[in-house]
Amino acid sequence: MKAKKGMRALSLLIVLALVGAMIVPVVSAEEQNESIEEPTNSQAIFEIVGYTNDFQNNVLSSSKTADSLAKEYGKLNIPSRIERYDIVQFDQVAMKTDQKNSLKVTIYDKEYTMTLGRMNFENIDDGIDSYSGSIEGLDDSVAIFTFDKNLVYGTIQLQDEIIYIKPVQNKEYAMKTAMPLHIVYSSKDVKQAEKPSRIDLDVTPLPNINLSGTYQPVENTESTSSAKSWAYVYVLVATDEEFDELESNWVSAAQSYMAQAAYQYERPDIGVYLNVVKYDSDSVKMASLSGDNRKYSDPLGLFFETFTPSYLDSENADIAIYLGGNDRSGGVQGAAWGYDNYANPNTRNYCRYAWSQMVGDSSDFTYDGSYHARVYCMIHEFGHIFNANHENSGGTNQAYFWYENHIGKWTVMRSLYIGNPQNTWEYSSPSYHGDTDCNNAGAINEVKGNIAGLA
Numbered sequence: 001m002k003a004k005k006g007m008r009a010l011s012l013l014i015v016l017a018l019v020g021a022m023i024v025p026v027v028s029a030e031e032q033n034e035s036i037e038e039p040t041n042s043q044a045i046f047e048i049v050g051y052t053n054d055f056q057n058n059v060l061s062s063s064k065t066a067d068s069l070a071k072e073y074g075k076l077n078i079p080s081r082i083e084r085y086d087i088v089q090f091d092q093v094a095m096k097t098d099q100k101n102s103l104k105v106t107i108y109d110k111e112y113t114m115t116l117g118r119m120n121f122e123n124i125d126d127g128i129d130s131y132s133g134s135i136e137g138l139d140d141s142v143a144i145f146t147f148d149k150n151l152v153y154g155t156i157q158l159q160d161e162i163i164y165i166k167p168v169q170n171k172e173y174a175m176k177t178a179m180p181l182h183i184v185y186s187s188k189d190v191k192q193a194e195k196p197s198r199i200d201l202d203v204t205p206l207p208n209i210n211l212s213g214t215y216q217p218v219e220n221t222e223s224t225s226s227a228k229s230w231a232y233v234y235v236l237v238a239t240d241e242e243f244d245e246l247e248s249n250w251v252s253a254a255q256s257y258m259a260q261a262a263y264q265y266e267r268p269d270i271g272v273y274l275n276v277v278k279y280d281s282d283s284v285k286m287a288s289l290s291g292d293n294r295k296y297s298d299p300l301g302l303f304f305e306t307f308t309p310s311y312l313d314s315e316n317a318d319i320a321i322y323l324g325g326n327d328r329s330g331g332v333q334g335a336a337w338g339y340d341n342y343a344n345p346n347t348r349n350y351c352r353y354a355w356s357q358m359v360g361d362s363s364d365f366t367y368d369g370s371y372h373a374r375v376y377c378m379i380h381e382f383g384h385i386f387n388a389n390h391e392n393s394g395g396t397n398q399a400y401f402w403y404e405n406h407i408g409k410w411t412v413m414r415s416l417y418i419g420n421p422q423n424t425w426e427y428s429s430p431s432y433h434g435d436t437d438c439n440n441a442g443a444i445n446e447v448k449g450n451i452a453g454l455a
């Protein structure tokens with residue numbers, strides 16, 4: 001009996017202790033939430049501890065802040081739908097290229113460790129390098145960063161939010177500023193668009209070329225190389241004078257978008273190393289892209305003419321993408337002729353090209369040229385090169401739709417863009433979001449050997 005009473009007392013103590021332990025975290029979680037809601041954070045919503053200088057926190061886009069800074073820092077490149085942001089500057093972060101880096105960071109004033117390892121999608125010795133990793137203690141977090149001296153580009157994907165870090169000065173003013181200005185903002189600080197913007201046409205018509213004569217359909221265009229082995233696809237990245245002038249450094253901006261694309265292509269069921277051979281800063285070629293009015297009507301055709309297939313061959317580039325600094329007329333943000341042209345040897349070279357608009361669309365403002373929009377458009381156009389296709393296109397290579405926390409989400413081949421969180425950067429795949437009819441990862445995997453053999 002005595003023993004039993006003792007047991008009962010003990011279990012009561014245990015229960016009390018457990019209840020106490022349960023109460024404590026609930027209270028502190030509430031406190032944390034309150035601090036997130038607090039309108040004035042003491043610091044930017046994301047910082048790399050020891051490397052970040054708070055320039056101005058909690059700026060509302062409706063304020064005159066950006067205008068008043070323009071005199072000294074130039075017009076700041078802040079996409080139209082961002083409603084709130086922090087302005088920060090960075091010291092050059094000492095990153096190790098050959099081992100894991102552990103950086104102390106703060107997210108909403110709470111300290112974490114961010115671990116980053118060098119990504120291997122390019123081997124260009126220009127001091128600009130990209131890293132991927134995660135935030136310790138935050139489940140399913142993905143951090144992707146590009147560092148270029150004191151320019152920092154980054155995204156931190158959390159469960160229902162993305163935090164973006166990007167420089168905002170143009171080239172002229174960034175070169176005059178010892179510590180260029182950046183903005184840090186959350187996807188939750190971006191105004192929702194009312195109606196979607198079209199990314200591209202279902203089929204981009206080929207230029208008028210003579211297809212008569214020798215063409216015999218190729219019997220088997222499926223990749224003969226094992227889909228299990230990884231493919232190395234070499235990419236040339238090009239731009240025009242407008243994008244070069246718009247960005248603090250167009251090369252590091254481009255690399256940060258390529259890092260996001262490479263991350264998607266390196267998923268195991270895709271198995272492609274997108275390898276950048278060159279960020280082409282040839283001034284004659286840039287001037288050709290900017291000096292021709294087709295930049296407003298047919299940037300893809302202009303790109304093909306300026307960067308011919310034999311030029312791509314000479315650079316060992318299988319494929320090429322043009323990051324366009326002009327707003328193409330007609331409400332289209334990207335173009336690629338696509339993998340359908342691979343089978344015919346007369347048209348095969350056309351499937352090597354993609355164009356992606358980097359600036360906002362003036363006709364609807366939904367496609368705002370933000371980091372999210374640019375990366376979406378690029379990964380989407382690369383997808384067409386690799387035989388990925390839109391929703392409702394028939395076949396097994398379609399975009400996929402699903403609900404997550406009551407939000408309808410699409411994979412990256414959705415032809416309409418409204419922003420984050422609806423438009424994700426991933427391809428459809430039965431292994432993550434997709435099914436047997438919506439398997440863009442499988443389509444890419446099947447043809448990757450052919451694309452890798454183009455140069």
Ligand SMILES: [Zn+2]
Pocket residue numbers: 199200201380384390413415
């Ligand atoms: Zn498309």
